[in-house]
Amino acid sequence: MNATKMVYLLLFAVLLSYPPVIKAGEDPTTAPGYYPKEYINMKNPLPFDLTSLREGRKLYTGQCEVCHGVYGDGKGNAALIGKYKPMPRDFTDNNIMSKKSDGMLYYSVSKGVHGTQMFAREEIMPPNQRWAVIHYIRTFIKGEKKGK
Numbered sequence: 001m002n003a004t005k006m007v008y009l010l011l012f013a014v015l016l017s018y019p020p021v022i023k024a025g026e027d028p029t030t031a032p033g034y035y036p037k038e039y040i041n042m043k044n045p046l047p048f049d050l051t052s053l054r055e056g057r058k059l060y061t062g063q064c065e066v067c068h069g070v071y072g073d074g075k076g077n078a079a080l081i082g083k084y085k086p087m088p089r090d091f092t093d094n095n096i097m098s099k100k101s102d103g104m105l106y107y108s109v110s111k112g113v114h115g116t117q118m119f120a121r122e123e124i125m126p127p128n129q130r131w132a133v134i135h136y137i138r139t140f141i142k143g144e145k146k147g148k
């Protein structure tokens, strides 16, 4: 093979690999902390009242507690035994939770959190259940300066 042929072959190879394919790991929508704009400012349509908190607690106990824990601290049995990495979100941590809008949490509950054990719920929980459980997980937040 002479040099000219070689150059053409190389050019051909370059052309074949274009446009560059986005690999799963490079997809920006799978990056940690990514939320689509249309979710971030979504408002919880349910009132923060006893009815929705009762509903939220029922759902949490049945579907979330095994990982996020009875106290919402992310130390549920499944996560402890399975040594999950990362561990489920600690809902008592005000530093993190105060930066998350209801819409952001709704996105994660609906779509799951990429690369973690947190799977999508949109096929198995109707929207109102997702919103109710989000109200409920807000009750785990620790008051300011309560310590521990």
Ligand code: HEC
Residues within 6 Å of the ligand: 059, 060, 063, 064, 065, 066, 067, 068, 078, 084, 086, 087, 088, 089, 100, 104, 105, 108, 109, 113, 116, 117, 118, 119, 121, 133, 134, 137
């Ligand atoms: C199989 C274990 C498991 C179950 C069951 C589970 N989660 Fe999670 N959850 C996780 C893990 C792991 C994370 C990721 C934590 C992280 O990214 O730091 C997470 C993260 C979250 C977050 C934080 C998302 C964010 O954007 O900050 C919310 C909210 C959440 N889960 C809600 C729920 C709710 C509500 C349920 C029940 C319907 C539930 N989870 C059930 C394991 C679980």
